[in-house]
Structures are given as C-alpha cells and as structure tokens.
Amino acid sequence: MAGTKDRFSQRHPFLFGVMMIILAMALITGVMAFFRAMGWMPGSFALSGDKIGVVHVDGMILDSSRVVDFIRTLEDDGSVKGVLLRVDSPGGAIAPSQEIYAAVKKLNAIKPVIASYGSMAASGGYYCSCPARIIYANSGSITASIGVMAEFVTVADAMEKFGIKPEVLTTGKYKAAGTPLRNLTDAQREQMLDLMHDLHDQFVDHVAEARGMDRARVAAIADGRAVTGRQALSLGLVDRIGTQSDAIAELKREAGIEGRAALLEGPVTKQSFVRELMGAFKIDLTSSLQQGWTFSFK
Numbered sequence: 001m002a003g004t005k006d007r008f009s010q011r012h013p014f015l016f017g018v019m020m021i022i023l024a025m026a027l028i029t030g031v032m033a034f035f036r037a038m039g040w041m042p043g044s045f046a047l048s049g050d051k052i053g054v055v056h057v058d059g060m061i062l063d064s065s066r067v068v069d070f071i072r073t074l075e076d077d078g079s080v081k082g083v084l085l086r087v088d089s090p091g092g093a094i095a096p097s098q099e100i101y102a103a104v105k106k107l108n109a110i111k112p113v114i115a116s117y118g119s120m121a122a123s124g125g126y127y128c129s130c131p132a133r134i135i136y137a138n139s140g141s142i143t144a145s146i147g148v149m150a151e152f153v154t155v156a157d158a159m160e161k162f163g164i165k166p167e168v169l170t171t172g173k174y175k176a177a178g179t180p181l182r183n184l185t186d187a188q189r190e191q192m193l194d195l196m197h198d199l200h201d202q203f204v205d206h207v208a209e210a211r212g213m214d215r216a217r218v219a220a221i222a223d224g225r226a227v228t229g230r231q232a233l234s235l236g237l238v239d240r241i242g243t244q245s246d247a248i249a250e251l252k253r254e255a256g257i258e259g260r261a262a263l264l265e266g267p268v269t270k271q272s273f274v275r276e277l278m279g280a281f282k283i284d285l286t287s288s289l290q291q292g293w294t295f296s297f298k
Helices: 004-011 013-038 065-076 094-108 124-129 156-161 186-211 215-221 229-235 244-255 273-278
Strands: 051-058 080-089 113-122 134-137 142-144 149-152 226-228 262-266 293-297
Touching: 051 065, 051 124, 051 244, 065 080, 065 094, 065 262, 080 124, 080 244, 094 113, 094 124, 094 186, 113 124, 113 244, 124 142, 124 186, 134 229, 134 244, 142 229, 186 215, 226 229
Parallel strands: 051 080, 051 262, 080 113, 113 134, 113 142
Antiparallel strands: 142 226, 149 293
16 A cells, blocks of 8 residues: 555645655755855865855945944954955945945954955945955946935925925924925035035045055045946056956965865845745845935945
8 A cells, every 4th residue: 555645646746746846945945054154155165174255245335234244253253364355336325335444444454355346346335345455356347436425305396386385393404404395505505515525535535545545646536437447447446357256366365275265155145934945036125215315425
C-alpha cells in the first residue's frame, strides 16, 4: 500500500510540487543567511581568515544609520583587513552624507578604504566617499556635482484664486520660511541663501581636506556641475579609472592580502520571508518632505 505521502503526491501533484519548491527555497534562504552572517560570499571559499568589507551606498542618502553601523562593525572586526566603499547614489540629505563622511574618514585611518563608483556618485554620494584612500570611477560614472539645493512648492497664489486665505502664525519673521502656504519674503529668501552658502562652504572644506587639494581649486569647480569619471580624474576628484574588480584588486594590495579573501557585504537589507523567497527585488520608496523644503546634495 502506498504511504500517505505518496497518496497525497499522486492526488495533488501540483500542490505537492509547489510545497517542495517552497521547502527547497526556504532551505536555500536559510543557508544564504548563515553564510552572510559568517562573512562568506559567492566567489570565496573561506569562512575564516582575512576578509574584505564591502559597504554599499545606494540610492538617495536620506538616513545614514545602517551604513554607519555597518562601517563600525567592519572597523571592530579584526579579520577585515580593508574595506571597499561601493557608491551608486545621486546624493541626498546633507547631515546623513556628513555622518557617512565622518565614519569613512575614521575607518580609513585604521584600515584602507577604497571607493568604487558605479553609475553615479554625485553630490552627497561624492561627499560621503571622498575621504577614501583611493577613489576608482568608471570613465562614464557621473560624479562631483558639488553644491547645495533647496526646493519647495508654494500654493498661496493658487489658493487665493479659489478664495482661500490661509493664516500662518509665527513667533519670528523667519520661522515660516518655506511653508507652502506663503510666498517667501525678501528677508526669508536672503536668510535661506545665507544658510545654503554656509552648507556649501562646509562641502568645499571637507572635499579639500579629504582630497588634499587647495581649497580655491575645489571652490572653482564647486558650482554644481556634474562630470564624468574621466573628467573627474583630470580635476583631481578621483584617483583612478577602473571597475569594481580593479578597486578590489588594489584594496588587496593595500591591505597586504594574497590570494582569495572572503567578502563581507552590507548593510544587509531586512526583508520578509516572502521577499527572500521571491528573490532580490529592491524598491526604494521616498516620501515627500512634510516641511515643504529641504536642503540636499543632488
């Protein structure tokens, strides 16, 4: 007599097949999670020994906590001999970019950090990575764009056409600057520009310090222009033209690693079990800013 399992598989072959696929995927997901926790990545065969950290800075930089925490983890891990900073970002908010900048600068003083640019490492993406010991860019990578931008929308005139007159009460003439319910006054616009110029000066100061460049030289190209990797090389903003593989090879030389090395990549994006089963689909969702305006590197 056929067993219960056989009878079920015969009566419901499709459902049985789906269950087997789910169980197999669950096993694979568990094994991959274990390997990630141990610092093993495809292409490496060692669970111990020298490791290379790979920090991914992807998409808009709106929060730095996960990246900074992972950098600190690599800093404290004695088996990690060097770190690759892989950047593919158009920029983002100023303070998070500065926090990553500070973490990269501190890490590079302890162990070599080499940056590698993908499609784009512009504005905040360039800011946060410029303290790296060596910067690699593809010839077609888009980078630099050193500058500050503030953007907001006002609906005061449109509301007035419909007979709606909003009231905004503040304790100072600058407090409501940027609210969508009022147009900027001349004084507010001047104050915001003054704030932006100070943020711009901070950006220039940090790039000049990190790159060991004359500040006037950086300021001359800090007009918001984006440049290619090849142009950035001629301007002194990057050090080498090359791929991620080239950057890893250079990092191994800097760290004194011979032969293969395990890659410890992060920060790991937390996903639900279903998302793990369905594959590495990533959607970046950014909500609109509630205050109506923000200063950012873009």
